[in-house]
Amino acid sequence: MHQENIHNYLRSYFLANDCRILHEKPGLLDVQLTIELDKELMNRPFYWHYLEKTGGTPRPMTLTLITNQTIEEKGEFVHFGAPRLHQIFSSTKKLASSIRLYEDVQTNQQQQYPLHPWLCLNIKISYQCDRKKHRLLSLGLHLVSGAVVDDFHNLLLEKSLTPKIPDYAFTVTPIIKPESGLKRLESVVEMLLTKEDVQWAEEARIRWASDQHLLDQFYEGNTNDQRYEVEKEALRKQYEPVITAEIINGGIFHLVPGIESQPYPT
Amino acid sequence: MRTELQFDQEWTNNFLKQIEEDGPWANWGLFKLAIEAEQHRAIPSFKGLQAPTYLPDLTPHPYQLEAARRVVEEMNGKAILADEVGLGKTIEAGLIIKEYMIRGLVKKVLILVPASLVSQWAIELNTKFYIPAVVQRKSYVWDQCDVVVSSIDTAKREPHRSIVYEQHYDMVIIDEAHRLKNNRTKNYEFVQHLPKKFCLLLTATPVQNRLDEVFNLVSLLKPGHLGSFENFEKDYKGKEKNAEDEERLRTLIQKVMVRNRREDTGMDWPERIVKTVPITFSPEEEDLYRSVEALKKEPISTRSQFSIITLLREICSSREAAYMTLKKMLEKDSLDEVTQTFIHSLIKKIEGVPTNSKAQKALELIQSIEGKVIIFTEYRATQLYLQWFLKEHGITSVPFRGGFKRGKKDWMRELFKNHAKVLIATEAGGEGINLQFCQHVINYDLPWNPMRIEQRIGRIHRLGQEGDVHIYNFATKHTVEEHILTLLYEKIQLFESVIGQLDEILTRLGMRDIEKHISDILLHSESEGEIKIKMDNIKELINYQKEDSDAPRKYS
Numbered sequence: 001m002h003q004e005n006i007h008n009y010l011r012s013y014f015l016a017n018d019c020r021i022l023h024e025k026p027g028l029l030d031v032q033l034t035i036e037l038d039k040e041l042m043n044r045p046f047y048w049h050y051l052e053k054t055g056g057t058p059r060p061m062t063l064t065l066i067t068n069q070t071i072e073e074k075g076e077f078v079h080f081g082a083p084r085l086h087q088i089f090s091s092t093k094k095l096a097s098s099i100r101l102y103e104d105v106q107t108n109q110q111q112q113y114p115l116h117p118w119l120c121l122n123i124k125i126s127y128q129c130d131r132k133k134h135r136l137l138s139l140g141l142h143l144v145s146g147a148v149v150d151d152f153h154n155l156l157l158e159k160s161l162t163p164k165i166p167d168y169a170f171t172v173t174p175i176i177k178p179e180s181g182l183k184r185l186e187s188v189v190e191m192l193l194t195k196e197d198v199q200w201a202e203e204a205r206i207r208w209a210s211d212q213h214l215l216d217q218f219y220e221g222n223t224n225d226q227r228y229e230v231e232k233e234a235l236r237k238q239y240e241p242v243i244t245a246e247i248i249n250g251g252i253f254h255l256v257p258g259i260e261s262q263p264y265p266t
Numbered sequence: 267m268r269t270e271l272q273f274d275q276e277w278t279n280n281f282l283k284q285i286e287e288d289g290p291w292a293n294w295g296l297f298k299l300a301i302e303a304e305q306h307r308a309i310p311s312f313k314g315l316q317a318p319t320y321l322p323d324l325t326p327h328p329y330q331l332e333a334a335r336r337v338v339e340e341m342n343g344k345a346i347l348a349d350e351v352g353l354g355k356t357i358e359a360g361l362i363i364k365e366y367m368i369r370g371l372v373k374k375v376l377i378l379v380p381a382s383l384v385s386q387w388a389i390e391l392n393t394k395f396y397i398p399a400v401v402q403r404k405s406y407v408w409d410q411c412d413v414v415v416s417s418i419d420t421a422k423r424e425p426h427r428s429i430v431y432e433q434h435y436d437m438v439i440i441d442e443a444h445r446l447k448n449n450r451t452k453n454y455e456f457v458q459h460l461p462k463k464f465c466l467l468l469t470a471t472p473v474q475n476r477l478d479e480v481f482n483l484v485s486l487l488k489p490g491h492l493g494s495f496e497n498f499e500k501d502y503k504g505k506e507k508n509a510e511d512e513e514r515l516r517t518l519i520q521k522v523m524v525r526n527r528r529e530d531t532g533m534d535w536p537e538r539i540v541k542t543v544p545i546t547f548s549p550e551e552e553d554l555y556r557s558v559e560a561l562k563k564e565p566i567s568t569r570s571q572f573s574i575i576t577l578l579r580e581i582c583s584s585r586e587a588a589y590m591t592l593k594k595m596l597e598k599d600s601l602d603e604v605t606q607t608f609i610h611s612l613i614k615k616i617e618g619v620p621t622n623s624k625a626q627k628a629l630e631l632i633q634s635i636e637g638k639v640i641i642f643t644e645y646r647a648t649q650l651y652l653q654w655f656l657k658e659h660g661i662t663s664v665p666f667r668g669g670f671k672r673g674k675k676d677w678m679r680e681l682f683k684n685h686a687k688v689l690i691a692t693e694a695g696g697e698g699i700n701l702q703f704c705q706h707v708i709n710y711d712l713p714w715n716p717m718r719i720e721q722r723i724g725r726i727h728r729l730g731q732e733g734d735v736h737i738y739n740f741a742t743k744h745t746v747e748e749h750i751l752t753l754l755y756e757k758i759q760l761f762e763s764v765i766g767q768l769d770e771i772l773t774r775l776g777m778r779d780i781e782k783h784i785s786d787i788l789l790h791s792e793s794e795g796e797i798k799i800k801m802d803n804i805k806e807l808i809n810y811q812k813e814d815s816d817a818p819r820k821y822s
Contacts, residue, residue: 001306009299016295080306081320083396089303096296098281100289122301123274124308130342130464132369134308138301153301161294178285182278190271200312201269207342214490217497227458231489234461237436238342241269247277248304249297252285 001080003027007067010078013088017095027068028075033060040091099251101161107168115165115254117143117174119181120152122248123189129204129241139188140253141181142260143174148188149259156253171254178252189245201241208239309369313339317364324394326357329531333524334361341522343371343464344487346443348525351470351720352728356387358524359439359466360395363413367397372436372464374412375399378457379441381417384672386700387441388415402426408433418445422456436463443467446486447479457486470724477502480519488522537734538727542751545627545742550619554588555581555745557615561608562789571595571605575746575785579644582742583711584625585616586647592616624740625655628708631738632661632688638704641690642722644711649690652710656688663688702731708738712750714781719755746788749797780804 001009007029014021014031023030033041038060039048051058064075065084078085102115123137140152149155165171176184212235219228284290309316315335318326326334330353337345337358343366347355366372377399379387384401391399391413400407402416408429418440421430438460440446446454446467465487477498484492492498492515502511528535547555558577561569572595580587592609595601601609632639641663643649649665656663664682666675666689682689683703704726713719727735741751783804791797 005306009302012295012299016293016299079322081322081396083398089307092296092300092303096292096300097277098284099292099294099297101294122304124304126370127312128371130371131312131338132371133310133312135310136304136308157298163291163293179282182281186273189273193271194268198269202267205267211342211488211490214488216490218485218490218494220494220496230459230461234463237461237463242272243269244272245274247274249292249300250277250281251291251297 003067003079006078006080006085010065010067010085010088013092022062027066027071028073029065029067030075031063031065033063035060040095041087093248097249099249100253101163101251102165102169102171102254103256104160104162104166105169105256110168112168112170114257115169115171116257116260117171118152118253118255118259119143119176119178119185119250120156120253121182121185121250122153124246124248125189125193126244126246127200127241128244129201130207130238131200131204136248137189137192139185140259141176141185141188143176143178143181144172145260146176146184147260148185155259159255161253165254169254186245193243204239204241208235211235211239315361315365316368317361320364320368321395324357326361327354327531327533329526329533330354330358330361333358333526334365336524337362337466338365341524343437344462344466344522346467346469346483346487346523348469348523350525350527351724352731353526353528353531354728355468355470356390356441357394359468360391360397362466363391363397363437363439364395366437366464374433374435375414375437375439376421376430376433376435376460377413377415377439377441378418378421379415379439380445381419381672382668382670382675383441384415384417385676391415405429418453418456422452427456431459434461437465438462439466439468441468443483444469444479447482449482449485454482454486462487484519484522491522492518536727536731538723538737539734540737540739543627543631543738543740544748545624545740547742547745548619548621548623550615551581551585551623554585554612554615554619557612558588567602568604568608571601575789578746579711582624582745582747583643583645584622584648584651585619586651587645589613589616590645590647622651622655624710624742625652627740628652628710629656629659629661631708632656635706637706638682638686639688639706639708640701640704640726641688641708641710643690643692644713646692648710649692652690661688662686663690665689666691668692700728701725702728705731705733706736706738708740710740712739712741712747712755714750714784749788749801750784 004026007027010029011021011024014029014033014037017034017037019034019037020032021029022032035058038044041063042061048058050056064073065078066073066075067078069077076082076084105113107113119141121137121139123139125135125137127133127135138151138153140149140155141147142149174181212232215228215231215235216223219225222228315331315338317334318324318331333347333349337343337347343362347358349355349358363372363375367375375397377387377391388399388401391397397413398411399413399415400411402408402414402420405425407414408426416426420426438457440457446457448454449458467483467487469483481492481495481498485495493501502515555578558572558574558581561572561574573591577588577591580591592613596606596609628641641652643652646667649667653663653665662685664678664686666678666682670678678689679701682701689701689704702725707723707726709719709722713722723735723737739751739755741747784801787797787800791800
C-alpha cells in the first residue's frame, strides 16, 4: 500500500465518519475527531466515563496523521505497518459490517422502475496449516432466480447507490429468503473449494505425519507421558489444515435487473 | 482427504437479526473502505515474507531475511537460530514473529530471556517491529497481554508456572538457549512441558560437536529429530566417530538450525585492531608475585592450601583482588601455623605495594583515547579499585556487573552512554548488554576461557558498530598473563579470528576446559622452558585443527 493510498484511505475513513478535516496537504491530515471516533480510536475510557458522570463539555481530540516522513510537522507517522493504520482497518470493518442499498437511476420521465434484491457477501477465505494464505471472494446471489455472480463488489462500484429507496423505484419481493440465501452462498463457497488444488493440505499432512512419527519414536511407548500429549497437541495445532471463511461484510442490494442473466458458472 | 470448511456463523447470525430489526445499516463509503482494507491485508501466497513491507524503518540484512524465510518455509517455524554473537539474531527472531503475526498464525507469544535482557527485548520488539511486547512484572500480565517477555527463572516458579501453562502460546522464543543443554535441570523440564506450536531457540554458542548437548537442545525443539535418547547414544556416542555418521548428524542438525558467520554474510564488518600492552611490575609488585610463585616449591601440605594460580592472576590484576582472597583464607579455621604466618607475610607485602602499574598504564591509555572505553576485569575488588583510581584522576566511570537487576543494567548503560567516559565491567557483566556506541575495549586481565573473550568483544563488535573496534590486551611481563597471552592467544590469533570456530576445535580436541588445562601446565611445569613447550603443543594442535576444519565448515 503506497503512502498516497494510505493518505486517501485515512481521509475517506474520517469523512465517512463525519469528522471535520481541519487541515490537509499532501502527506498530512489534521482531523477533528467526533465523540464517537474519539471513543473508537483514542483509548481513553476514563476520560469519557468521568465526563459522563460530571456532565462536562466533551472535547474530542484532534489527530494529526503524517504519511510523508519528510514533513517536519508534529504528528503521528502512519505507514503500512503502523498499529494506528491497523486499528483503523479493524474499526472500518467493525463499523461497516452490513448494509442495505438501492440503485438510483436518473429517469427523465416520472416512470416507475423495478429493483431486484441481491444478497452480497464479501468473504475472506483462509487456508491455514503451518503456513497461511488468503483468497478474497465477492459473491452476489439473485434472490429471485438464485443466480450467483462472482466479483460482485466490482459490479457495485460502477453503480450509483443510495440508502433510501429512490422515488420512482419499487422493489421486487425476494423468492429466496435471506436465511436460505446465506446457506446457498455457503454451499457455493464449498463448491468453489472443491475445484481448488489441495496439494498444500496434503503436503501439510505429510509434514505433520513425519513429525508425529519422530515424536512416537522419541517416546517409544511412553505415550502416557504428559509431555507426549503436549507435543502431540502442539503438532496438531501447527500442521492441521483448516479452511475458514470469514465474512468481511455483506448486505442486501436492490438493483436494476440485468446482471443475473450473466451468472457465474456454478 | 477433504479439508473441512469453517464458515463464519457469527456474522450471519448478526446479519439476520439486523434484517429483522431493519438496521442499523453501515454507510457505503465505509463499506467500500472495509473491503479495500482487506484487499491490502490479504496475503495471496504461502510463500515469501510479508514482514518487510510492514517495517519501513527497518532494513534487515539479506542474510537475516534469508534466515527468516528458511525458518518459515523450510523449517516450519521450529528452529535454532545460532548466528555468531553480534549478527542480530534478535532481528531474525523479530522478523519471524512478525511474519506469523501478520499472517494470523500467531497471537500469543512467550519470550523467555535472561533477566538482564528482558527490557531490551521488549523495547526492540516494540520500536523496531511494532509488536506490543510487555515485560512480565505483575502476574496479571500473563493473562492480559498477548506477547510477554519474562526471565525463565520467573516463569518456571509458582504461581507463574501454572498460569503460563494455561496460556496456550502459539509461539515460544528462548534466548541464550544453550543454557538448556542439560536435560536434568528444572529449566529444561519447564520448557519441555510448554506446548511449542512454533518455537525459536537462540544461541550464539555452537553446540554441534558436543553430542549430548546438541541432542538435548534439538529434542526440546523437535523431539525425535535426532532419534530417541537410547538410539542416539548407540549411534553416535562411544564408538569411533566415522565420517559418514558425522555427516549424517550434521545434515540432520542443519535441517533445524540457521547459523550465519561474519565471513559468510558478505558484509563489510568493522575491523578488530588488537594491541598488546605490556606492563612492567614495580619492584614491590614483583617481589609479591615471586613470593607467591615460590609457593610452588613448598611441601605439598603448605602448597595445597593455596590456589596459587588464582593468587598469581589476582596479583597481576590488583593488590586488592589478592588481598580479598588472602583475607578469606584467614577466616578458615583449619589453617596451620606455617600457612598463617605465610599469609600474614604476604599481606604485609601487599600493604607495601605503593602503586598499581597496570592501573597507571590504563589511565594513560584512557587519557589518550578520545571516545568511550570499556574495561573488563575478572575481579570485583579490581573493579572497585579502578573506579576509585580513575575518579582520583578526574575520570568518571560506571560499574557494571552481571548481578545487577535489569533496570539497573539499563540505567548503567544509559549513564555510560550519556555521562561517563569509562565502563568497568566484571566478567558476568559481559553478557547481556549491547554497547556498540563504544569502540575501545581494555582487557585488563584476561579470562582463560576463550569463549568469554568473544562474549566481551561481541558486546561492541556487532551490528550497528560504525567504527573499527580497538582491543587492548594488558599483560604483565614474565607472569602467567604473558604466558597465556603471548604463548597462546596471540599465536592462535584468538582476537582476530572468529570464536565459534575455536569452540568447535576445542571441543573436538576434548579441551573444552582449556582453563584447567592451562592451569595445570603453569602449575606443574618445572621451568619457563617447559611451560613454553607445552603451550606450543596446544597451539600446534589448535592451529592444525583450524586448517583442517576450514574447508568443510559451512553448516548453513
